[in-house]
Amino acid sequence: MAAHSRIEAITARIVERSKPHREAYLDRLRRAASKGPHRATLSCGNLAHGFAVCSPSEKAALAGDVVPNLGIITAYNDMLSAHQPYETFPPIIREAAREAGGIAQVAGGVPAMCDGVTQGQPGMELSLFSRDAIAMAAGIGLSHNMFDAAVYLGICDKIVPGLVIAALSFGHLPAVFIPAGPMTSGLPNDEKSRIRQLYAEGKVGRAELLEAESKSYHGPGTCTFYGTANSNQMLMEIMGFHLPGASFVNPGTKLREALTREAAKRALAITALGNEFTPAGEMIDERSIVNGVVGLHATGGSTNHTLHLVAMARAAGILLTWQDISELSDVVPLLARVYPNGLADVNHFHAAGGMGFLIKQLLKQGYLHDDVRTVFGQGLEVYTVEAKLGADGQIVREPVPEESGDPKVLTTVETPFQSNGGLKMLTGNIGRGVIKISAVKPERHVVEAPAIVFHDQQELQEAFKRGDLNRDFVAVVRFQGPKANGMPELHRLTPPLGVLQDRGFKVALVTDGRMSGASGKVPAAIHLTPEASDGGPIAKIKDGDMIRLDAVNGTLEVLVDEAELAARAPAVADLSENEFGMGRELFAAFRRNVGHADQGASVFA
Ligand SMILES: O=C(O)C(=O)C[C@H](O)[C@H](O)COP(=O)(O)O
Numbered sequence: 001m002a003a004h005s006r007i008e009a010i011t012a013r014i015v016e017r018s019k020p021h022r023e024a025y026l027d028r029l030r031r032a033a034s035k036g037p038h039r040a041t042l043s044c045g046n047l048a049h050g051f052a053v054c055s056p057s058e059k060a061a062l063a064g065d066v067v068p069n070l071g072i073i074t075a076y077n078d079m080l081s082a083h084q085p086y087e088t089f090p091p092i093i094r095e096a097a098r099e100a101g102g103i104a105q106v107a108g109g110v111p112a113m114c115d116g117v118t119q120g121q122p123g124m125e126l127s128l129f130s131r132d133a134i135a136m137a138a139g140i141g142l143s144h145n146m147f148d149a150a151v152y153l154g155i156c157d158k159i160v161p162g163l164v165i166a167a168l169s170f171g172h173l174p175a176v177f178i179p180a181g182p183m184t185s186g187l188p189n190d191e192k193s194r195i196r197q198l199y200a201e202g203k204v205g206r207a208e209l210l211e212a213e214s215k216s217y218h219g220p221g222t223c224t225f226y227g228t229a230n231s232n233q234m235l236m237e238i239m240g241f242h243l244p245g246a247s248f249v250n251p252g253t254k255l256r257e258a259l260t261r262e263a264a265k266r267a268l269a270i271t272a273l274g275n276e277f278t279p280a281g282e283m284i285d286e287r288s289i290v291n292g293v294v295g296l297h298a299t300g301g302s303t304n305h306t307l308h309l310v311a312m313a314r315a316a317g318i319l320l321t322w323q324d325i326s327e328l329s330d331v332v333p334l335l336a337r338v339y340p341n342g343l344a345d346v347n348h349f350h351a352a353g354g355m356g357f358l359i360k361q362l363l364k365q366g367y368l369h370d371d372v373r374t375v376f377g378q379g380l381e382v383y384t385v386e387a388k389l390g391a392d393g394q395i396v397r398e399p400v401p402e403e404s405g406d407p408k409v410l411t412t413v414e415t416p417f418q419s420n421g422g423l424k425m426l427t428g429n430i431g432r433g434v435i436k437i438s439a440v441k442p443e444r445h446v447v448e449a450p451a452i453v454f455h456d457q458q459e460l461q462e463a464f465k466r467g468d469l470n471r472d473f474v475a476v477v478r479f480q481g482p483k484a485n486g487m488p489e490l491h492r493l494t495p496p497l498g499v500l501q502d503r504g505f506k507v508a509l510v511t512d513g514r515m516s517g518a519s520g521k522v523p524a525a526i527h528l529t530p531e532a533s534d535g536g537p538i539a540k541i542k543d544g545d546m547i548r549l550d551a552v553n554g555t556l557e558v559l560v561d562e563a564e565l566a567a568r569a570p571a572v573a574d575l576s577e578n579e580f581g582m583g584r585e586l587f588a589a590f591r592r593n594v595g596h597a598d599q600g601a602s603v604f605a
């Protein structure tokens with residue numbers, strides 16, 4: 001079915017805008033691909049180093065140019081529950097490669113930060129920059145140029161975006177992303193958040209809070225809320241980087257291992273040495289990017305992707321804007337209710353029909369481009385399935401049912417939870433920002449209240465503890481942009497602002513910083529650009545100024561006379577504390593060179 005007319009029109013606009021960049025990108029990619037297989041361009045010395053630890057038969061194979069070699073880029077570490085399962089993946093991939101007549105080598109590792117561990121801590125000021133550092137690190141691994149395809153082991157917030165930027169920078173190579181799957185369900189996310197609010201009010205102690213947190217985050221796998229990490233899994237499947245049905249199968253299961261083996265074999269099958277050559281940079285085009293944005297809206301995905309998708313697209317010469325994202329949100333229905341947009345978690349989403357059901361529903365009314373290339377072949381129709389383990393241990397893929405397994409979690413395109421995706425761009429005299437309202441009650445979509453200005457989230461938390469915030473107000477938390485301090489997530493603001501909102505006060509947040517993909521219930525205008533440290537008007541707001549946040553009409557205004565606002569001297573913040581400690585001194589060049597939020601907050605362009 002042809003794509004929805006508005007989606008076709010927005011896609012065509014992106015194609016037109018991107019043309020010079022995309023054409024230059026594809027030209028570079030095709031020149032690189034023409035030199036493959038890439039080992040043939042290496043000297044004997046290069047090769048000898050590259051296969052020094054391989055077996056004699058592997059050396060003989062790698063010395064030639066007919067046996068495909070798979071590069072593994074791994075983001076394994078024990079800090080992220082989601083990435084810990086990757087410890088055992090390389091030997092499984094190597095064995096699967098051998099079974100398929102190929103070879104696999106770990107090309108390199110990349111760093112991975114758990115935003116849950118660094119949330120509210122100085123380390124969070126490295127989080128966004130870690131995306132581009134991950135892309136660089138993956139590039140270092142791939143630059144050995146020993147490979148005919150690559151598989152990427154990464155799941156969480158900045159890791160998948162960084163790996164996609166690398167995969168598209170090495171777009172002449174096929175790229176398959178291999179997930180490890182979600183943690184099994186523990187303490188429900190809404191119960192965890194209730195305990196957090198009780199702790200913020202001093203009604204429970206640290207022991208009760210730690211018990212609740214530990215019951216929620218209790219084992220290997222991705223945290224089960226629908227934050228940035230699980231939005232990444234959705235994106236990788238709907239954009240065709242995952243195999244069909246791979247995203248939300250729990251780690252440590254036979255099906256998980258079978259999917260890992262299958263992904264390794266599939267990557268070897270789509271190299272230039274075979275008949276289905278699928279270079280990543282040709283596979284991903286404007287339609288794939290639009291499909292990703294559609295999936296983000298249809299599932300109420302993380303606001304972080306208003307940064308990451310822009311940066312990822314740019315790596316393939318595709319220019320995606322917040323206006324595109326906002327206009328797609330206006331037409332794409334919300335079909336999933338997963339925490340923080342509901343009470344369910346990703347395991348419930350998967351059990352209700354998961355990605356196969358979602359893609360089938362969106363294809364039905366042309367919300368997705370079906371005529372796209374994927375690692376599994378041509379078109380998205382083959383993704384309207386559920387992957388299961390057959391009696392012989394092989395993967396079988398069955399068409400998803402017509403009905404949702406739980407209509408309260410995953411609904412049909414005929415009966416959406418909302419007629420739009422709830423991720424809006426905001427414009428006005430404070431600059432440009434974004435707001436996700438899929439988790440905000442309708443009566444809070446418009447907030448007008450006096451500003452209270454803070455220069456970091458700790459100040460707000462202290463004011464809350466002093467009892468100074470029991471009133472209607474808009475918290476303006478500024479000097480949190482990429483040039484100021486790396487644009488941290490300010491997710492620790494969610495409990496106090498949630499308590500005040502539950503007490504009946506009209507509260508909202510306006511910041512040049514970020515929120516977590518797990519944030520949601522409080523109206524928050526985030527990613528304000530230009531940021532306070534870059535001449536942004538947010539630096540001119542004073543305590544008591546009336547702020548009007550209107551998510552219905554997409555506006556954000558400080559209600560101050562234009563001449564007076566222009567005449568005000570911008571506030572200045574002392575950021576000396578943000579320049580050193582916990583590695584921040586290592587990222588000074590990133591703070592100096594990072595681009596605007598609506599350009600992806602990247603150091604690359
Ligand atoms: O968006 C994602 O995927 C996240 O990683 C979520 C946040 O970064 C949180 O920090 C982790 O959730 P909390 O335990 O509520 O702090």
Ligand code: SF4
Nearest residue numbers: 114115116156223229
């Ligand atoms: S989902 Fe977020 S909090 Fe959970 S392991 Fe990944 S980065 Fe850490």
